[in-house]
Amino acid sequence: xxxxxxxxxxxxxxxxxxxxxIRELTVEYxxxxxxxxxxxxxxxxxxxxxxxxxxxxxxxxxxxxxYGATRLLPPxxxxxSGEVLFHGxxxxxxxxxxxxxxxxxxxxxxxxxxxxQGAMNSLNPVHRLGDxxxxxxxxHRPKTSKAEARDRAAYLLDMVGINTDxxxxxxxxxxxxxxxxxxxxxxLALEPELLIMDEPTTALDVVMQRQILxxxxxxxxxxxxxxxxxxxxxxxxxxxxxxxxxxxxxxxxEQAGAQDAYRRPRHPYTKGLLSSFPxxxxxxxxxxxxxxxxxxxxxxxxxxxxxxRCPHAxxxxxxxxxxxxxxxxxxxxxxxxxxxxxxxxxxxxxPAELSLR
Amino acid sequence: xxxxxxxxxPQEVEQPNTTAGVKRGKTDRGNQLLFLxxxxxxxxxxxxxxxTVIAIIxxxxxxxxxDALGDDIVAPPSAQHWFGTASLGQDIFSQVLVGxxxxxxxxxVAGILATIIAVVVGVTAGYLGGAADEGLSLLSNVFLVLPxxxxxIIIAGPLDxxxxxxxxVVIAVTAWAWGARVLRAQTLSHRRRDYVEAARANGESTPxxxxxxxxxxxxxxxxxxxxxxxxxxxxxxxxxxxIGVTGLDQWSWGTVLFNAQSNQALLRGAWxxxxxxxxxxxxxxxxxxLVNFGIDEFVNPRLxxxxxxxxxxxxxxxxxxxxxxxxxxxxxxxxLTPSTQKEAS
Numbered sequence: 001x002x003x004x005x006x007x008x009x010x011x012x013x014x015x016x017x018x019x020x021x022i023r024e025l026t027v028e029y030x031x032x033x034x035x036x037x038x039x040x041x042x043x044x045x046x047x048x049x050x051x052x053x054x055x056x057x058x059x060x061x062x063x064x065x066x067y068g069a070t071r072l073l074p075p076x077x078x079x080x081s082g083e084v085l086f087h088g089x090x091x092x093x094x095x096x097x098x099x100x101x102x103x104x105x106x107x108x109x110x111x112x113x114x115x116x117q118g119a120m121n122s123l124n125p126v127h128r129l130g131d132x133x134x135x136x137x138x139x140h141r142p143k144t145s146k147a148e149a150r151d152r153a154a155y156l157l158d159m160v161g162i163n164t165d166x167x168x169x170x171x172x173x174x175x176x177x178x179x180x181x182x183x184x185x186x187x188l189a190l191e192p193e194l195l196i197m198d199e200p201t202t203a204l205d206v207v208m209q210r211q212i213l214x215x216x217x218x219x220x221x222x223x224x225x226x227x228x229x230x231x232x233x234x235x236x237x238x239x240x241x242x243x244x245x246x247x248x249x250x251x252x253x254e255q256a257g258a259q260d261a262y263r264r265p266r267h268p269y270t271k272g273l274l275s276s277f278p279x280x281x282x283x284x285x286x287x288x289x290x291x292x293x294x295x296x297x298x299x300x301x302x303x304x305x306x307x308x309r310c311p312h313a314x315x316x317x318x319x320x321x322x323x324x325x326x327x328x329x330x331x332x333x334x335x336x337x338x339x340x341x342x343x344x345x346x347x348x349x350x351p352a353e354l355s356l357r
Numbered sequence: 358x359x360x361x362x363x364x365x366x367p368q369e370v371e372q373p374n375t376t377a378g379v380k381r382g383k384t385d386r387g388n389q390l391l392f393l394x395x396x397x398x399x400x401x402x403x404x405x406x407x408x409t410v411i412a413i414i415x416x417x418x419x420x421x422x423x424d425a426l427g428d429d430i431v432a433p434p435s436a437q438h439w440f441g442t443a444s445l446g447q448d449i450f451s452q453v454l455v456g457x458x459x460x461x462x463x464x465x466v467a468g469i470l471a472t473i474i475a476v477v478v479g480v481t482a483g484y485l486g487g488a489a490d491e492g493l494s495l496l497s498n499v500f501l502v503l504p505x506x507x508x509x510i511i512i513a514g515p516l517d518x519x520x521x522x523x524x525x526v527v528i529a530v531t532a533w534a535w536g537a538r539v540l541r542a543q544t545l546s547h548r549r550r551d552y553v554e555a556a557r558a559n560g561e562s563t564p565x566x567x568x569x570x571x572x573x574x575x576x577x578x579x580x581x582x583x584x585x586x587x588x589x590x591x592x593x594x595x596x597x598x599x600i601g602v603t604g605l606d607q608w609s610w611g612t613v614l615f616n617a618q619s620n621q622a623l624l625r626g627a628w629x630x631x632x633x634x635x636x637x638x639x640x641x642x643x644x645x646x647l648v649n650f651g652i653d654e655f656v657n658p659r660l661x662x663x664x665x666x667x668x669x670x671x672x673x674x675x676x677x678x679x680x681x682x683x684x685x686x687x688x689x690x691x692x693l694t695p696s697t698q699k700e701a702s
Contacts, residue, residue: 031666031677068682075677079684097684104681 015047018087019226020069020112020194025082027061027068036298038064039250041082043324046194048087051220051227053241053258055234055273057294061250062230063117066196070112071096071104086111089193110140112194113187118203120179123171129182130154130167136189156185160215177208181215188219196228201236213240234273238262246270249295249305252324255337264356266327266338268310271353304341312351316341328355401647404640411454412461421448423455423608434629441629444620449613453633456608460594460641463525467590470529472583475536480575482537483544484567494541500534509593510602524603528590536582543578547571577652584649588642595638610634 022044028035039061046052054062067073069084084096088111099107108114116122124132133153138144144152154164160181171179180200187195197216201209217240220227231237237244237258244261246254246269254267265271275288292309295301301308307317320341327336328343328350342350421427427438427446434441440449482493509527547553548571556570572579597603598611599618613634617623622630670676675683 031670031675071682071684072680073682074679077682078675078677079682081686101681 015045015050017048018045018085019048019050020044020046020087020228021083021085021093022065022069023083023085025065025068025084026080027064027073028078028080030076031078034298035076035078037080037250038077038297039068042250042252044245044252044255046226046228047243048193049220049224049226050242051217051229051240053234053237053244054228054230054247055232055237055244056247057232057273059294059297060247062232062247063198064250065247066114066198066228066230069096070108070114070196071099072114086194106140109136109187109192110190111192112196113190113192115180115183115187115195115197115200117198117200119183119200120171120176120203122183123179125171127170128167129157129169129171129174133157133182133186133189136186140190152189156189157182159188159219160185161211177204177212180204180208181212184212184215184219188223188225191223192225194226194228196230198230199232200229202231202233209236216240234262235277246273249300250297251305251321251339252337253306253339255324256333257335260333260336266329266336266343266354267340268312268342268351268354269306272309304339312342312354314341329357332357395651397647398651401644401649401651404644405648408457408461408637408641408644411457413458415454415457419448419451419454421451423447423452433627440633441627443616443630449630449633452608452613453610453637456598456610456613456634457637459521459598459603459607459609460591460611460638462521463528463594464587464591464641466522466525467528467532467593468583468587470526471533471586471590472536472579474529474533475540475582475586476572476575476579478533479537479540480544480567480571483541484548484563484571486545486548490541493537497534497537497541500531501538503531503534505531506593506596509597510600521603521607524594524597525590528593529586532586532589532593536579536586539578539582540575543575544571547574580652581649584645584652588645591638591641610637 022042024041024043025039026037026041027039028037030036042061042065044052044065054065056062064073064077068077068079071079073079079097082097085093086096086107087093094107096104096107123129127135130150130153133156134146134149137149137152138146150167154167157166158164162178162181162185166174166178174182180203184197184200200216201212204212213236216227216229219225229237229241234244234246238261241258244254244256244258245252246261246267248269254261254265254270256264256266261270262274265274269290272288272290275285276290278287279285290309295305295308301318303316303318303320304310304313304322307313310317322339322341322344324337324339325343327333327338328345328347330336340354342354347355425447427442427448429435429438429442430444430446432438432442432446438448438450440453443449443452478493478497482490482497505528508531509524512523512527553566553570556566561570594603594609595611595614598607598609599615601615603609603611611634614631617627617630617634620630622628670683673685675685677683
């Protein structure tokens, strides 16, 4: 326990003005005698105005982390421990996990909004686009007049680059990209301070992906909200994110600035992820990939969950699960965190590909 | 406190995992028949099983001929006549025992027939659409507005003491339409879902798509429609017997009630004449309702775990709902026990 506490203290100290602090979050699936522990005491801090990318292979707990922190996990998901502190602007911080149903319902959308995976299917097919945005506004702010809500909806659609005459359109009359942008507009309707986006561009073509990412970056610059951006496309994150957290088997294995993580990965898993796609610039290199697949979370091996696939694994990795801590180069990069035993070694002993400066 | 990581030896870590692996296989198999382990379903099935056994062996174990006249007239329950006697000294216990067969037979045969018709008509209409849907929907709408009881009386009346199978068929013919409508609606909603489109794209045949892909999704509705129809059929059989349509030589709980009514049992204070038959009807109705409750909880694979531990979760104040993930900070020392284990112990 002590190790975990110190790691969370470190994580918290990294971010001066946090908006969301996930501390020791543990999530299980199943209620019985053998629940599967999907997240095990995960710590993550999101700074105000920051765009944090969550990356990792499928089934590594990215979405579980985001939905667990906002209590959107469907049964049989259970949150078993931890706290999720939301630091609203000019307000006392509150723990999302302690909220009553009514408070939670009020906080959603208002404080933190979520754009789901395949969000374009979240639009109700029988209501007009404008009406749906107006509904969202009026549901949370009943005092808003109809005209105000309509103005707001038009403004929001305009903001994401949809012509306001589309207010009268039904969802099936819009393309996938437009619907996705409309969902982003809807998510921003109440000016949330935190936007959680779960693979918002996965179902879209690259052109639309580009447009939407630029849209998000632009909106964030204008409105100043924070974003948790979940994707398995690390190259995308490098472009848009300020900071990247890499997840593996329900744990965060590396946290670093986007460029740092990209150019100087410290965890072998990060290195593997990065060598799984070709670089756009620079010298051509062999595509590496990562052999094997993530472990079964219901039967995690002892030690580091990545040990089996790790080219640098040594004896200690198979016995002891590393915790998130400073890298071997903490003196020069105090804000980077990594969960790897290699970084307990002297800097000179860390493999060359994980010690780029 | 030092920052020394909490070290786990391989044994400590591996042990729970190996047992977890073994147990997981077991519970996966158990989940298939999980609804059989729900307390409500068990009690319902026990009561139904009891009456089914009585229906089979009732005439054989009846102490008297239900029609035989006796010396004790309108006698209260005694050691010789457990449920007392009727106006001509007939043994009411024997009448109830013998009468169980008609009630259960008509109930289940009508339920099965009506459910089959409902599934065939409803799913076909929903899946095929177009003219077939129009025609079948029209058919079920017509049957939906047919007043069931008068129709049954008209059909069964001239047969004079209509045999049970005829009563069952007539009830089935008038009772399937509602189920067909519900099934049609549900099939319509499933027909365009991605998994059906994928099955079609994979070249699966229409019968296979309907039977193997769509039908399992309708099992909750089919099951509860079956249970509902059985309840309706049992009540209808009792009603028909009560108003004398089924013939007086054919014993049923309704016949017992008919006799009690026509001999003014209530005025005579002969409660034993109508209370046992009435309680039997109520017991079967409650049993069917209990089975019905249990079905919904377990047809959705996602909700099975929730259903399995429903009682333990409730005790702990944890409500598993969509959109409000429960926060359960219990210590790991006390794992939840499935509701059914508690029932067994």
